[in-house]
Each structure stands twice: as C-alpha cells, then as structure tokens.
Amino acid sequence: MTMRKNISAFTSLILVASVLLTIPGCEREKDRLDAEVRRLCAKDGGVNAYEKVKLPADKFDKFGVVLIPGKDKAKPEDDYFYERDVQYLKKGDPELWRSHHRLIRRKDGKVLGESIRYTRRGGDMPGPWHESSFSCPDIGAQPGLEQLVFQKE
Numbered sequence: 073m074t075m076r077k078n079i080s081a082f083t084s085l086i087l088v089a090s091v092l093l094t095i096p097g098c099e100r101e102k103d104r105l106d107a108e109v110r111r112l113c114a115k116d117g118g119v120n121a122y123e124k125v126k127l128p129a130d131k132f133d134k135f136g137v138v139l140i141p142g143k144d145k146a147k148p149e150d151d152y153f154y155e156r157d158v159q160y161l162k163k164g165d166p167e168l169w170r171s172h173h174r175l176i177r178r179k180d181g182k183v184l185g186e187s188i189r190y191t192r193r194g195g196d197m198p199g200p201w202h203e204s205s206f207s208c209p210d211i212g213a214q215p216g217l218e219q220l221v222f223q224k225e
Contacts, residue, residue, distance in 0.1 A: 101166060101195050102166060102192070102196070102204070102206075105166055105168050105195065105206075106192055106206045108161075108168065108190075108192075109168065109191070109192050109206055109207070109208050110208055112161075112170070112190045112208075113189075113190050113208030113209060116188050117188050117189060117190055117208055118187070118209050119185070119187045119209070119214060119215070119216065119217050119220060120185055120186055120187075121217070121220035121221045122182075122183060122184055122186075123182070123184045123221065124222075124223055125177075126222075126223050126224070127222050127224065127225060128224075128225050129225065131222075132222075136219075136224075137218060137219075138152075138218050140152050140153060140154055140175065140218060141153055141154070142154045142155075142156060143155050143156075143176075146178075150178065151177065151178055151179070152176065152178065152184070153175075153176055153178065154173055154175055154176070155173070155174045156171065156172070156173050156174075157171075157172045158170070158171050158172075159172075164194075165194040165195060165203075166192055166193060166195030166196075167192070167193055167194055168190070168191070168192050169190070169191055170188065170189070171187075171188070171189045171191065172186065172187070172188050173186060173187040173188075173189075173217060174186045175217055175218070175221055185217050185220055185221045186217070187216075187217045189207055189208070189209065190207065190208050191205060191206070191207040192206045192207075
C-alpha cells in the first residue's frame, strides 16, 4: 500500500511540475502573438469609410444601427452587403488571423468602407475556463463601419 501511495505522490508531483513548466511557455507565445497583433494592426488595421451615405430614419434600428447582411445571405433587394475574408496567419493553439470586411453598394459594386482587424485566440493552459483572446483595433475604441458610412437623412 505504501508503494502505491509513493507512486501516486510521485505521479502527482510530475504532473504539477509539468504544468508549472508549461505555463511560462504558453505566456511567452501569447505575448509574442499579441505583440504581432499590435504590429500588424499599426500597419493596416482599423476602419475606413470612403463614402458617406444618407439613409431614411426607418433603415436604422432602435440603437441607430443599419443591419447589413453578408454577401451569402443578401437578397436581391438588399442595397448593401458585406464581403468578408479571413486569412489565418497561424493555425492551431494559439491562432492568429486577419479579418477584412468590405461594405459594398450593390447597384455599382463600390466599396463604401472597409475594416481590418487582427485577432489572437488561445495559447492558454488547458482547463475548464474559456480561452483568452486579443484583438486590434479594440471594437469599442472607435465607431463601427456602419456608423462611419451611414447617416440619417
């Protein structure tokens, strides 16, 4: 019985040691990718409006937002739609990607504005918690693409 307890204690010690040795590696990789998100975001991230469009008040919801469908869900009668491209710069855990949204007017195909965002997700210790993420630009720090393009008449 004592031999079993010793093996169990040794196994527990090895498990705890391996977890403690893994934590710094996880954090270093997350920090490295977060720095890369900041670098890429400074290069071309952000929201740009190329044209302002005036719309009647009934096109805005109660929060002042115009709901625009993605190209795959847009109906022929929708005047505007989004195109979205996602490019994975690193897959796995952690992962890093670039999201590029373009707001397009259907009748002439003109890009009215675009948004580029970089995101890191994961790279955390395994466990029952939700994985962490970091994005740039910060969604709440600046107006969204719809707010920059669409104005009430």
